[in-house]
């Protein structure tokens with residue numbers, strides 16, 4: 001029907017090469033792939049290497065080994081470490097991130113310069129939130145060892161659409177996250193800025209991520225709404241991002257009930273692969289999560305056939 005065409009669904013797998021991927025990452029990748037394919041969407045592989053101090057070539061390789069072991073395909077993105085380095089690394093988009101930062105800086109009262117050290121921030125408040133001591137100082141943005149922070153006014157809640165329930169969720173950004181950093185002291189764009197800029201650049205409108213990242217979702221939507229409310233190069237893309245669907249899935253925990261960490265340990269995909277284990281155990285974990293009997297899930301096509309989006313969303 002003319003006029004009722006929806007924008008195509010675009011999602012992404014966005015690992016950070018800061019350690020060896022674990023089962024929880026693999027679960028998230030398969031779930032993202034599954035839901036995107038079920039909805040006929042396009043899938044992007046985006047490797048978040050903007051923090052060059054943590055990124056290492058062996059971790060980039062581990063991402064490709066993991067995707068290969070899982071058998072996941074994607075529509076846009078590098079097919080290996082060489083292509084990643086040559087064309088897709090975030091260092092190729094530093095100019096774009098700078099342009100986002102300029103737009104944010106030009107938004108009245110949104111961004112300010114902060115010279116506080118980690119120790120000073122710790123001393124200001126024991127719950128780890130930055131108290132905004134530099135807000136009124138009007139420090140120069142160009143100074144050395146200066147971070148750029150976003151002023152999140154008191155009692156700022158951010159609402160976003162949670163895909164699983166179809167409901168609007170509310171996140172108390174000011175009291176849980178506070179004034180967050182968009183440009184680090186070393187001059188590099190910070191994670192929240194980079195992730196948002198890339199999602200806008202690629203037109204991402206469906207984001208699957210762990211439930212530990214609800215705060216990032218809220219921070220990024222807050223930035224997107226600020227950018228979307230003003231004239232600028234990123235206005236339309238930012239407005240679209242603010243309307244994106246988010247699916248925050250439960251995390252896979254270890255036997256002690258703790259979050260998994262990126263290491264070469266027994267929960268790593270590296271370990272599973274090296275010890276001859278098969279990816280079916282990840283597919284089955286995703287099947288169980290999606291409310292499907294897992295006994296017959298041997299492959300990704302099996303998973304694609306067996307899972308119903310209505311069941312996942314609790315409509316049946």
Ligand SMILES: [Zn+2]
Pocket residue numbers: 113114115116132133134135
């Ligand atoms: Zn400060």
